Amino acid sequence: MGSVFNDAHHGDDDFDEGLDDGLDNDFADGPDEAPETDDPFVSAAWRAEQVRAMERPLLERGVPLMRMAATAAAHVAQAMLERQPDGPDVADAHVLLLAGAGDNGGDGLFAAAELADQGANVVCAATGRTLHAEGLRALLDAGGRVLALDPEADIPGAAVPDAQDGTDETDGDPLERVMDLYENADLVIDAMTGIGLKGALRGIPAQLAERIGADRIDPRSPALPVSEPAAQYPMVLAVDVPSGVGVDDGTLPGTYIPADVTVSFGALKPCALLPPAAYACGQVVLVDFGFDTSRVPVAVELVSAAETRRHIRLPRLADNKYARGVVGLITGSDAYPGAAVLSASAAARANAGMVRYLGPERAERMVLDRLPEAVFGEGRCQAWVVGSGIPDGDHADVDSPQREAIRRLLEPYAVGEANWPEPESLLNIGLDDLPESFEDLMAMLAPTYEGGQESLPPVVVDAGALDLLPERVPPQVVITPHAGELARLLRSRGQAVDADDVERDPLGCALEAWRLTGATVLLKGAITVVVGSDGPDKPRVVVNGNAPAWLSTAGSGDVLAGSLGALLAQAAADEDRSLTLKMADLAAAGAFIHGLAGQLASGSGQAARPPVVVYDEDRDRLAEAMAPTSEKLRDATPFAPIGKPILAGDVIAQLPNVYALFASMNLSEWN
Numbered sequence: 254m255g256s257v258f259n260d261a262h263h264g265d266d267d268f269d270e271g272l273d274d275g276l277d278n279d280f281a282d283g284p285d286e287a288p289e290t291d292d293p294f295v296s297a298a299w300r301a302e303q304v305r306a307m308e309r310p311l312l313e314r315g316v317p318l319m320r321m322a323a324t325a326a327a328h329v330a331q332a333m334l335e336r337q338p339d340g341p342d343v344a345d346a347h348v349l350l351l352a353g354a355g356d357n358g359g360d361g362l363f364a365a366a367e368l369a370d371q372g373a374n375v376v377c378a379a380t381g382r383t384l385h386a387e388g389l390r391a392l393l394d395a396g397g398r399v400l401a402l403d404p405e406a407d408i409p410g411a412a413v414p415d416a417q418d419g420t421d422e423t424d425g426d427p428l429e430r431v432m433d434l435y436e437n438a439d440l441v442i443d444a445m446t447g448i449g450l451k452g453a454l455r456g457i458p459a460q461l462a463e464r465i466g467a468d469r470i471d472p473r474s475p476a477l478p479v480s481e482p483a484a485q486y487p488m489v490l491a492v493d494v495p496s497g498v499g500v501d502d503g504t505l506p507g508t509y510i511p512a513d514v515t516v517s518f519g520a521l522k523p524c525a526l527l528p529p530a531a532y533a534c535g536q537v538v539l540v541d542f543g544f545d546t547s548r549v550p551v552a553v554e555l556v557s558a559a560e561t562r563r564h565i566r567l568p569r570l571a572d573n574k575y576a577r578g579v580v581g582l583i584t585g586s587d588a589y590p591g592a593a594v595l596s597a598s599a600a601a602r603a604n605a606g607m608v609r610y611l612g613p614e615r616a617e618r619m620v621l622d623r624l625p626e627a628v629f630g631e632g633r634c635q636a637w638v639v640g641s642g643i644p645d646g647d648h649a650d651v652d653s654p655q656r657e658a659i660r661r662l663l664e665p666y667a668v669g670e671a672n673w674p675e676p677e678s679l680l681n682i683g684l685d686d687l688p689e690s691f692e693d694l695m696a697m698l699a700p701t702y703e704g705g706q707e708s709l710p711p712v713v714v715d716a717g718a719l720d721l722l723p724e725r726v727p728p729q730v731v732i733t734p735h736a737g738e739l740a741r742l743l744r745s746r747g748q749a750v751d752a753d754d755v756e757r758d759p760l761g762c763a764l765e766a767w768r769l770t771g772a773t774v775l776l777k778g779a780i781t782v783v784v785g786s787d788g789p790d791k792p793r794v795v796v797n798g799n800a801p802a803w804l805s806t807a808g809s810g811d812v813l814a815g816s817l818g819a820l821l822a823q824a825a826a827d828e829d830r831s832l833t834l835k836m837a838d839l840a841a842a843g844a845f846i847h848g849l850a851g852q853l854a855s856g857s858g859q860a861a862r863p864p865v866v867v868y869d870e871d872r873d874r875l876a877e878a879m880a881p882t883s884e885k886l887r888d889a890t891p892f893a894p895i896g897k898p899i900l901a902g903d904v905i906a907q908l909p910n911v912y913a914l915f916a917s918m919n920l921s922e923w924n
């Protein structure tokens with residue numbers, strides 16, 4: 254089932270064959286070959302201004318980036334037509350190009366000219382007052398037609414609709430004309446705006462996007478496996494980015510046109526990875542220009558299988574259960590005892606050496622029933638998980654002893670308030686010491702640590718414990734809110750934010766929570782957004798998008814918390830490693846593992862953020878790379894490609910298989 258890993262492939266392309274001879278070797282030779290599963294090119298995104306900075310040296314050397322972009326876009330358009338079972342040949346295809354006045358429109362014009370050269374019937378609707386001059390000439394020379402939508406447009410060779418007149422084909426409301434063309438098109442090439450978009454779409458592009466976008470957005474549509482043939486005509490190919498999306502922050506600030514495929518030039522932009530814009534990108538095909546990315550910090554990163562594998566600790570020759578990592582859990586409650594079972598079982602099946610559980614008697618009995626291995630015996634905990642299945646302050650009648658225990662556990666993590674007594678180590682809570690009542694437990698949890706805050710074990714703060722988070726904490730505290738919980742946390746810190754705001758701007762809100770609390774923030778969603786620390790005041794943003802929609806099921810969050818706790822315990826078990834700067838990657842790796850377990854459990858090839866395809870000039874290889882996941886999965890499972898409903902327990906059952914998959918990847922790389 255190789256396709257659950259990102260099987261996009263970078264390098265070794267012959268895209269640069271047709272380039273000028275005067276190029277530096279580093280570009281002419283193509284980028285270095287990278288291992289299939291560990292390719293930063295397909296897993297990193299840069300902001301518009303960074304992309305421009307990386308383009309500049311190539312443009313200065315005369316590399317014809319726009320022509321390269323256009324040829325790639327034309328090839329991708331052909332691949333889209335060809336993969337439709339009932340699709341027309343290029344020579345018979347009706348193509349509508351929406352072209353803006355900038356270079357994005359230029360890309361579109363050259364691409365459409367290549368299709369027109371092959372016989373396609375191409376009409377360009379110009380949304381601005383001008384068009385890229387050479388691109389326009391190329392399209393007209395190839396037999397394409399141009400319709401100017403702006404009455405003040407100055408575009409040689411273009412027809413200008415005239416509502417006054419009633420005599421020829423250019424009559425009528427220009428937008429209606431475009432919608433007629435839209436309805437009869439096989440393919441729309443969206444080249445209105447690219448990385449030059451400022452704010453939300455305005456004017457004619459906004460009106461067009463409103464009409465076309467509304468026709469295409471249906472939140473009730475099923476979550477399908479990756480890159481199935483389009484369910485409706487026309488298909489939409491977005492040039493560089495879908496017009497209207499927030500390129501740098503992944504928001505949808507106004508109207509936009511969702512794409513079936515986005516062909517992205519030079520490097521991914523954050524909108525290709527971040528929700529909600531990523532959902533509007535469809536399948537992303539990335540064209541390699543050979544940018545030198547080495548000196549440009551990554552803005553957003555997508556966690557990969559290879560990156561996740563690095564954080565896993567395989568058993569070593571001389572290991573014992575403590576060395577492999579012990580997870581302590583204060584989860585589950587009388588109200589939700591099942592969360593105790595789910596979080597503890599997930600931790601136990603996710604490669605931890607041992608699980609300690611602390612909770613009310615009923616939950617404890619249930620944990621022992623289902624997980625006789627769970628202990629309360631003396632010894633260290635290398636990581637904690639708190640809050641899953643515990644009512645928060647608004648829903649607990651009185652502050653429960655459990656909440657009080659969590660409050661005490663979190664106390665030493667409060668930055669700037671380090672003034673602790675020296676009782677028995679916090680790390681040594683055991684069954685023998687476990688008092689009858691939580692009051693005594695509280696006393697025992699009294700904060701203490703030996704090596705300062707940095708040496709405190711990582712802790713996952715979930716659900717009902719989120720309102721117990723100290724004002725500021727160090728990065729090894731991971732909070733795991735969903736949108737509503739993050740909004741609540743931000744409100745408690747004076748921000749006027751509700752869940753819808755978080756869903757509209759997940760990155761912005763996660764960054765804000767990171768800034769305010771210092772915690773590593775894992776914002777749950779179909780695409781999970783993680784913000785952690787990459788040095789003083791420097792955020793690191795990592796997203797995970799491999800989870801299938803089947804994974805949104807009750808208890809899924811408890812499983813994530815438990816298995817993330819196990820991953821953190823493994824990492825912390827190696828005491829020489831400081832986790833502070835690794836927490837964002839660790840948290841994202843936890844989300845990746847959870848998503849992969851969901852994919853295995855459901856047998857689904859569907860993912861919120863399908864793997865990025867690297868553009869290949871070879872048409873057959875491109876078609877193969879863009880082929881639907883269903884084809885790749887057909888033999889992998891009887892349920893492929895759609896998958897089947899799953900329960901949280903099914904996900905837990907697959908966690909060992911996830912670790913087995915990682916263990917079998919490139920064994921030589923294990924430490």
Ligand SMILES: NC(=O)C1=CN([C@@H]2O[C@H](COP(=O)(O)OP(=O)(O)OC[C@H]3O[C@@H](n4cnc5c(N)ncnc54)[C@H](O)[C@@H]3O)[C@@H](O)[C@H]2O)[C@@H](O)CC1
Nearest residue numbers: 318319354355356357446447448449450451453454455493
């Ligand atoms: N710079 C380069 O070297 C390359 C750029 N390429 C293409 O060039 C694009 C960037 O081109 P530009 O810098 O010309 O910018 P764009 O073409 O992305 O955007 C500029 C156009 O969008 C309009 N616009 C901006 N904000 C708007 C708003 N809020 N509402 C409505 N219209 C709005 C402007 O009026 C202008 O017509 C890239 O996205 C890519 O497609 C490629 O050709 C590859 C090489």
Ligand SMILES: [K+]
Nearest residue numbers: 443446494496
């Ligand atoms: K576009």
